Structures are given as C-alpha cells and as structure tokens.
Amino acid sequence: MFNIGPYAIDSRVLLAPMAGVTDLPFRSICRKMGAGLVTSEMLSSDTRLWQSDKSRNRLAVAEDIGPISIQIAGSEPQMMADAARACAEQGAQIIDINMGCPAKKVCKKLAGSALLKDEALVKNILQAVVQSVDVPVTLKIRTGWDTQNKNAIQIAKIAENEGIQALTVHGRTRACRFNGEAEYDTIAEIVDNVNIPVVANGDIKSAEKAKEVITYTSAAAVMIGRGAWGRPWIFKQVKEYLEDDTLSTQPSIKQIKTIVLEHIEALHAFYGEFMGVRIARKHFTWYVQQLSVSNSTTKNFNQLETSTSQISAVQEFFARLNYHEEKAA
Numbered sequence: 001m002f003n004i005g006p007y008a009i010d011s012r013v014l015l016a017p018m019a020g021v022t023d024l025p026f027r028s029i030c031r032k033m034g035a036g037l038v039t040s041e042m043l044s045s046d047t048r049l050w051q052s053d054k055s056r057n058r059l060a061v062a063e064d065i066g067p068i069s070i071q072i073a074g075s076e077p078q079m080m081a082d083a084a085r086a087c088a089e090q091g092a093q094i095i096d097i098n099m100g101c102p103a104k105k106v107c108k109k110l111a112g113s114a115l116l117k118d119e120a121l122v123k124n125i126l127q128a129v130v131q132s133v134d135v136p137v138t139l140k141i142r143t144g145w146d147t148q149n150k151n152a153i154q155i156a157k158i159a160e161n162e163g164i165q166a167l168t169v170h171g172r173t174r175a176c177r178f179n180g181e182a183e184y185d186t187i188a189e190i191v192d193n194v195n196i197p198v199v200a201n202g203d204i205k206s207a208e209k210a211k212e213v214i215t216y217t218s219a220a221a222v223m224i225g226r227g228a229w230g231r232p233w234i235f236k237q238v239k240e241y242l243e244d245d246t247l248s249t250q251p252s253i254k255q256i257k258t259i260v261l262e263h264i265e266a267l268h269a270f271y272g273e274f275m276g277v278r279i280a281r282k283h284f285t286w287y288v289q290q291l292s293v294s295n296s297t298t299k300n301f302n303q304l305e306t307s308t309s310q311i312s313a314v315q316e317f318f319a320r321l322n323y324h325e326e327k328a329a
C-alpha cells in the first residue's frame with residue numbers, strides 16, 4: 001500500500017493510461033479486478049478541443065472506480081494549468097501529466113517524452129500545474145530522451161521539488177519507442193534518489209515479472225499496459241502474488257465469459273451502437289487471442305454490425321469453448 005496525496009492506493013499494481021484502450025468501461029473492469037489506480041487516456045491540454053466526442057468520452061469519470069485520475073498532455077505551462085483545473089472541476093481527484101508518450105504528433109508540438117529534453121520547461125509545467133489545483137499531481141515519464149541522454153533522475157528530482165506526488169517511469173527512452181526490452185536499472189536509481197512513490201512500468205506481463213521488478217527496483221508499485229489487453233484479470237493475479245505469494249491460474253471459461261460479456265455490453269452502452277460495436281471488435285480480438293483459438297472467430301465477429309449480433313456471437317463462442325473443454329476433460 002502507498003499513498004498519492006490523501007488517497008491510499010489499495011493495490012501495488014496499476015493500469016497504464018493507453019489512448020484508444022483505457023476508456024471508462026475498460027478502466028472500470030481493471031479497477032474491479034484489482035488495479036489500485038486506473039488513469040484515463042491522455043487528454044490534450046487544449047481545452048478548446050474538449051467539445052469533441054472523443055475528448056468528452058476521455059473525460060468521463062465514475063466515482064466507484066476512484067481515485068479518479070485524469071491524464072493531460074501538452075507543453076504550455078499556462079494551458080496545462082488551465083486544463084488541470086478544468087479536469088479537477090469535472091471530478092478528477094488526481095491529475096497525471098504525460099511526459100512519456102513518443103507519438104510523433106505529440107512530439108512535434110514538443111509534448112510527451114520530447115519535453116524531457118528541456119528540463120527548465122518541465123519545471124515550469126510541473127510548477128504551473130501543481131499550483132493550479134488542490135488535488136495531487138502525478139507525472140509519467142520515460143528514462144530520457146535517448147540512450148545518451150537518460151536524464152530521468154534529474155527529472156525525478158525536479159518533480160519531487162515541485163510537489164509531484166507520484167512518478168511513473170517507463171523503462172525506455174523516447175528514442176527506443178517500443179523497441180527492445182524495458183530496463184529497470186534507471187528505475188531502481190530513481191527510487192534511491194527521491195522520496196516520492198515511484199511506479200515501475202514497461203513489459204510487465206505476468207505476476208512473476210511484476211514481483212521481480214518490484215524486488216529489483218524497490219518501486220512502490222508496478223504499472224501494466226499491454227499485458228492487460230484481453231486479460232484484465234492479470235491485476236487480480238499480480239495483486240494476490242504481491243500480497244501473499246498466491247499464484248492463481250487464469251479464470252475459468254465461465255468466469256471469462258461473464259467478464260467479456262460485461263465488457264462488451266458496457267462498450268455498447270458507453271459509446272452507443274455505432275462506435276460501441278467498432279470498439280468492441282478490438283477488445284474481443286484480444287480476448288480471443290488470450291484464449292488461443294483460431295482467427296476465424298474474430299474475422300466473423302469483426303463483420304458484425306449490431307450490438308445484439310455481437311452479444312449472440314460472444315455467447316456462441318463461449319458455448320463452443322465450453323463444449324470443447326468439457327469434451328477434453
């Protein structure tokens with residue numbers, strides 16, 4: 001357990017913010033499955049853009065999966081401060097600043113991890129945001145600009161001095177994008193150099209790996225992104241393993257069916273018929289990949305155009321799986 005400002009975080013495994021993935025329905029499932037904190041997809045600090053459906057969806061919050069953490073990205077201190085205040089007014093209990101994203105569009109505007117190059121600007125942004133809100137502010141970074149310029153320790157010290165209440169570090173530089181393996185040495189060094197909770201992130205896809213990283217880095221928690229695609233139950237597995245060394249297996253087919261149905265129904269309800277059906281395709285594909293069954297299932301599913309036909313297809317898919325499982329037993 002650790003604290004972010006006044007909030008006691010009840011699990012040492014957190015969900016990584018992922019644009020296009022960690023919408024309210026997915027965050028809700030992951031939080032209920034044991035993630036201690038679930039952060040929104042990043043939101044531009046340009047509040048003029050918030051009228052779009054996309055931004056409105058990203059701002060949607062739910063009290064029962066708190067503390068509510070909303071992530072903002074941008075490079076203008078004043079705009080970031082205004083955006084943070086607007087998020088707090090909409091119910092954010094934690095503001096997370098994204099300085100970890102390598103996306104081109106973001107970097108062109110010198111946002112995301114490109115900001116790490118300019119330590120004075122980082123300081124100004126953090127100061128402006130922390131001073132603009134009463135809620136705790138957290139920061140997410142990479143280990144540096146590139147392998148020759150790994151300044152994460154310096155950034156971590158700036159963050160601590162400016163009142164950042166928790167720091168997540170993805171163990172890659174901006175230049176690494178998603179290539180190679182994440183490294184945890186820099187994260188361990190950061191933990192040694194600051195007195196705020198540090199969260200280790202990058203390539204953690206199992207309970208064993210989570211424990212290894214926590215032990216190696218002494219981080220307050222780990223954060224999982226891609227490892228949660230199609231298997232939100234990973235949070236329960238990691239939480240239990242970290243808390244009492246229990247290594248639980250994957251849920252039963254029946255339990256997975258309940259999770260998938262709830263997830264897809266929540267997507268339909270949240271986005272409405274047209275978008276809901278399209279977004280459900282991606283998640284169902286991930287679930288099917290986890291269950292390692294043939295691709296023809298997702299091919300058929302991806303052609304369905306209505307929520308009711310998707311729900312029937314999911315029911316049929318699990319009925320077939322159950323049948324095969326029972327036959328094999």
Ligand SMILES: Cc1cc2nc3c(=O)[nH]c(=O)nc-3n(C[C@H](O)[C@H](O)[C@H](O)COP(=O)(O)O)c2cc1C
Pocket residue numbers: 016017018019020021041042071098099100101140170201202203204223224225226227
């Ligand atoms: C599809 C996708 C979208 C992402 N969007 C965001 C984002 O909005 N904000 C952010 O801070 N990081 C974002 N990230 C980075 C993740 O939060 C995380 O740092 C990274 O995926 C490494 O963790 P993992 O190996 O557990 O996936 C994104 C990553 C992916 C794959």
